[in-house]
Amino acid sequence: MIEGVYRAATGLAGPLIRLYLAHRRRRGKEDPRRFGERLGQPGLPRLPGPLVWIHAASVGESLSVLPLVERLRRRGLGVLLTTGTVTSARMVGDRLPEGAVHQYLPVDRLPYVTAFLDHWRPDLVLWTESDFWPNLLFEARRRDLPLVLIQGRISPRSFARWRRLPRLIGRMLGGFDLCLAQTEADADRLRQLGGGDVRCLGNLKYTVPPLPAAPDELARLVAAIGDRPVWLAASTHPGEEEIVAETHRRLAPRFPGLLTLIVPRHPARGPDIARKLAALGLSVAMRSAGETPRAGTAIHLGDTMGELGLFYRLAGIVLMGKSLAVGGGQNPFEPARLGCAVLFGPRMENFPEMTAQMVAAGAALEVADGTALTEALAGLLADPARLAGMRAAAAAWAEAEAEVLDSVEAALAPLLAAAEARHARP
Template sequence: MLTRLPYTLLWLLALPFVLLRLLWRARRQPGYIRHLGERFASYRVRAPGPVIWVHAVSVGETRAAEPLVRALLEAWPEHSVVITHMTPTGRETSRALFGSNARVLRAYLPYDLGCLAERFLRHFRPSFGVIMETELWPNLLAACRRNRVAVMLANARLSERSARRYARAPVLTGLTMKALDVIGAQTAADAARLQQLGAARVSVTGNIKFDVTPTAAALALATQLRERAGERPVVLAASTREGEEALLIDAFVRLAPAKALLLLVPRHPQRFDEVARLVAGRGVKLQRRSAEEAIDTDTRILLGDSMGEMFAYYAAADVALIGGSWLPLGGQNLIEACAVGTPVVVGPHTFNFMQVAEEAVRTGAARRATDAADGIAAALAVLGDEDMRAQMAAAGRAFATQHQGATRRTIELLRGLQVQSPAPRPGLRAPAAR
């Protein structure tokens, strides 16, 4: 407790500013102040029967969690799954993926104060928990340890940059790592960095995102988008971040032939209108995906202003540029593009997905560009070479298929928690697989 005291005091001091930031962000995205009580562990929703808790911060983690959540529901059929988030976009993604499933509920995770963590655990009484990727909250994990709630860090990734940041507080980080009952790391390099920070039970399970597959509805939507585009080649700029759109738009307008169409999909929905204004300010004709109208021949950009349709966008495109990699933001997931056989171009900044990006380039599923203009030029080169496009498509599908199986390995580790975890305190349940 003494080790966490300075951290807790910092949280208490920061809380007014955290709330002000929440209100500020709600100006552009009102979802940030909906369900505000949940951020202080005040919940109206209750799960029927025993609960498995899965924490998925935002969009990327939620989409990665999809095959794992479905596997959990199958492996523990008497349980419900409560998915907690930190962002409204993550929550909406969860609703889009599981909205009709009565056994999947969603809520915000409370801020990391011990009293709020205790209230969260008392309300949902989870049998065990799964935290996706890198989200570690010291007070929450300490509360789980006190209440004998086993927790797994699944699909764990830790870049060198993040590892250096955690290493600045070695005692707190070490205790937090030791509070995890088991860790499933994406790669051996991730596992090594986690162990250096004090993690004990670490296994390399692979990347669960390879197990995400497109639905029939996504593929049908892709067909509709292609019909709207007609015979025009489609260059997708996927999950772009602030500052990248201007670079990509300018390069595309300058380099691409008039018949080529740029399908531009910002990562954050609150920026859809902002990006539309950015395009209009350049005098470039834009249409929106949400308008569901035929795409005019003089339209240069189709704005992908929708949530939960990234698989459809990838499947509809002839080549995809991956956002987050054109400025030093770490890149975004390219696995979905590979899974549907869409050639990929990434920028120089892929440190959040380094091994996946490097292997995709090495196997021929992706090409790396030096900047946004070089990325557009590389995408146009792929468009102009039918043989190259076919080879990259085949390489991408093979790359995605080769790395599947992480979900199964994660479930196996969770089954092991039945015998490895301490006995539950009265009122809290231990996992019981079927």
């Protein structure tokens, strides 16, 4: 019943969906060259042999499954990775191995969904986190496709919302043969909402290799910075750059030559951020303009895409954005993987277990506000031995957590073997 109601509603909403997609195209949120993929029209031929379809909503999710994609390719399985954003398509496009391809996820209308599945005919579907689309999941189950939820995550807010739609979420989660949750709390919420075989094996984000950096560019910036004290505010959101700027102003007299690096979550905000910082009397060098930090530069603004790995390597101390002025938090595992001491604000709701583990391991510190941030940074910058110990703890913790992939592959083994057998030839 609930399935039919949803299909009818999305069918009748066709004209409105088209208008919405056109609006997104005008705003640059859809890829005009590959827009047909959003309507279920394939942009590539189907890969030969057994095919695993992995859906990862956006950048973080898609990067977290890349190690799993590598494992599947070693077994000889083809991989179709779908995402829903232009940014994620750019990020994973050059990182997929041969035999793995990217497509945009079709919009969740039945004609688009059936066209997509008719063309790609996956043998196994791996769905990440909580980006649930009923038509896609119902149609995959109707075709008897094995379904596995990996990286399953249900935040407390999402849990409260889904409890108002118990039949819909119950039907979707009940269609998964296996649900692999990120944390025990996620596993418990998945069970309450209707998940069947629910297990917690860990977080695949722990298996992601260190973010890359161009060696020549890294060497150039290291030479330009020299022995100046330096720290980084990563993936910042509106309101946080002002906190970072004030922290720099307080610390600069105590640490001559201090250089603050800021990498906004959305690089398009770069010019606006630069204007605000300049209005505060701070000298800014913009990466997007090809500017290099010089002796008098206070802030180096990394307003470019895909270069966080470069900036993590430049700074031994990293503040995670989206944790002070706004809530949710950004992934603290990435800087820890590169041996950075990690600071974050009190609003890291997206990573509660991870942040607790990092604090317990001596890899991270929580700061309540801008004043606490200033004090924490001052303590680390003034005590090189303490900073080195915290960086070593972060690297050791990240390395120890990177064994999740073996457990996930073992859990998937029966379904992978079945997919391979369906294409075996005598």
